[in-house]
Amino acid sequence: MPRIILAINAGSSSVKVSVYDASTSEPKELAGIQVSGLTAPPATLKYDRGDEHIKSKELQDIKGQEGAFDYIIKHLTEDSGLDALNHPDDIEFACHRIVHGGNYDKPVRIDRDTYHHLEKLSDLAPLHNAGALTIVKAVHEKCPKASNIAFFDSAFHSTLPLPARTYAIDQTIATRNGLRKYGFHGLSYAFITRSVASHLNKPVEKTNLIALHLGSGASACCIQNGHSIDTSMGLTPLAGLPGATRSGDVDPSLIFHFTHDAGKLSPSSTKDMSITQAEDILNKKSGWQVLTGTTDFGVISSKAEQGDEKCKLAFDILVDRLLGFVGSYYLKLGGEVDALVFAGGIGEKGASLRRAIVEKARCLGFELNDGKNEKPSDDVVVSIGKEGSKHGILVCSTDEQVEMATQCARDADKLKRPE
Numbered sequence: 352m353p354r355i356i357l358a359i360n361a362g363s364s365s366v367k368v369s370v371y372d373a374s375t376s377e378p379k380e381l382a383g384i385q386v387s388g389l390t391a392p393p394a395t396l397k398y399d400r401g402d403e404h405i406k407s408k409e410l411q412d413i414k415g416q417e418g419a420f421d422y423i424i425k426h427l428t429e430d431s432g433l434d435a436l437n438h439p440d441d442i443e444f445a446c447h448r449i450v451h452g453g454n455y456d457k458p459v460r461i462d463r464d465t466y467h468h469l470e471k472l473s474d475l476a477p478l479h480n481a482g483a484l485t486i487v488k489a490v491h492e493k494c495p496k497a498s499n500i501a502f503f504d505s506a507f508h509s510t511l512p513l514p515a516r517t518y519a520i521d522q523t524i525a526t527r528n529g530l531r532k533y534g535f536h537g538l539s540y541a542f543i544t545r546s547v548a549s550h551l552n553k554p555v556e557k558t559n560l561i562a563l564h565l566g567s568g569a570s571a572c573c574i575q576n577g578h579s580i581d582t583s584m585g586l587t588p589l590a591g592l593p594g595a596t597r598s599g600d601v602d603p604s605l606i607f608h609f610t611h612d613a614g615k616l617s618p619s620s621t622k623d624m625s626i627t628q629a630e631d632i633l634n635k636k637s638g639w640q641v642l643t644g645t646t647d648f649g650v651i652s653s654k655a656e657q658g659d660e661k662c663k664l665a666f667d668i669l670v671d672r673l674l675g676f677v678g679s680y681y682l683k684l685g686g687e688v689d690a691l692v693f694a695g696g697i698g699e700k701g702a703s704l705r706r707a708i709v710e711k712a713r714c715l716g717f718e719l720n721d722g723k724n725e726k727p728s729d730d731v732v733v734s735i736g737k738e739g740s741k742h743g744i745l746v747c748s749t750d751e752q753v754e755m756a757t758q759c760a761r762d763a764d765k766l767k768r769p770e
């Protein structure tokens with residue numbers, strides 16, 4: 352029997368699942384399925400298995416994350432081309448990307464206690480945790496034989512030094528309420544660190560990177576000797592860089608001048624998650640969407656080039672904020688930087704954004720190979736730097752699902768539910 356791992360990445364509006372055979376040491380991807388558009392129906396299906404590809408197929412009557420997961424399990428078990436998975440009982444592990452993991456510094460099997468603990472953290476990641484926990488519940492019901500494992504986006508940053516993780520506030524209250532920098536996108540940064548070290552032929556423990564994960568949510572990470580020593584997100588994924596619908600850093604007093612109702616409960620609160628008007632505005636009603644009318648940074652970049660003023664401002668804001676983190680992390684690494692790494696949808700596809708950043712970082716010894724920047728190859732890690740320049744510049748096709756499956760296969764004996 353093959354060892355089947357399902358790696359599940361539940362976003363606020365989509366559920367992505369990859370299926371792996373982990374019978375051998377490196378998990379092999381058998382299929383990838385994604386149901387998107389859950390907040391703006393009709394939902395759409397994307398499916399890839401070998402030569403079989405379905406793109407943007409409209410689905411009717413899919414309700415929420417649970418409905419999407421039901422559909423996904425049915426599709427996978429009924430696909431006659433996916434021999435290894437014919438029944439939900441064939442799934443040995445279900446790996447869940449949980450964005451906020453509080454003090455957890457490694458993956459854990461989800462039992463009743465961990466589940467309730469994670470429920471309490473939902474308020475701190477209002478776009479993410481509640482959706483992921485809905486899927487944990489669905490797997491528990493639909494795939495009773497699977498071991499449910501939580502992989503935390505915050506775990507990679509458990510190495511943050513005290514000054515980097517501490518806010519300058521009353522420490523009694525900070526400790527009591529767990530108010531510190533946690534940092535996120537850690538599964539992606541773990542994948543990036545492992546893949547880039549292997550590309551550079553260096554041990555992970557000697558690899559220093561400035562890594563940028565730029566997707567719907569965007570963050571930067573300073574990696575020294577393979578460990579996170581600083582990152583731009585904070586107590587919640589709102590801090591740092593702006594994103595699709597997030598403001599990123601603002602003066603903390605700003606919200607009280609924006610609305611008199613900042614502390615009131617937002618109508619988008621649910622029984623599983625309470626969220627204030629302030630959190631609603633800064634997490635869901637800000638960022639690229641309100642500045643330009645679209646969340647697609649590809650559209651923003653090309654309109655900016657054509658002279659659209661709103662898009663140009665949004666593009667320049669991201670460049671401005673990114674330069675702040677690149678400069679800061681360069682100093683924190685004492686200039687000993689193996690590479691500046693671009694990842695996530697915007698980092699991987701946004702040639703003009705990469706060009707704008709590297710032009711300004713030229714004074715630090717970063718130089719671009721323009722041809723490679725315009726058309727990086729499909730490899731997992733691609734160099735786009737000029738040969739002979741002081742520091743490397745890389746594009747990494749990051750993959751949070753592969754990272755979960757790899758860690759799960761490595762520690763399978765420890766993570767598996769006792770019979």
Ligand SMILES: Nc1ncnc2c1ncn2[C@@H]1O[C@H](COP(=O)(O)OP(=O)(O)O)[C@@H](O)[C@H]1O
Nearest residue numbers: 565566567568646647648649695696697700701
């Ligand atoms: N050609 C492009 N140039 C710049 N950004 C792009 C391009 N194509 C897509 N993107 C951006 O990539 C984002 C998706 O990144 P991804 O990492 O897949 O997001 P998520 O955080 O939802 O997983 C889209 O929202 C879009 O803004």
Ligand SMILES: CC(=O)OP(=O)(O)O
Nearest residue numbers: 535536566567568588
């Ligand atoms: C942590 C986070 O912001 O994740 P995403 O970019 O997937 O929304």
Ligand SMILES: [Mg+2]
Nearest residue numbers: 566567568695
């Ligand atoms: Mg993402």
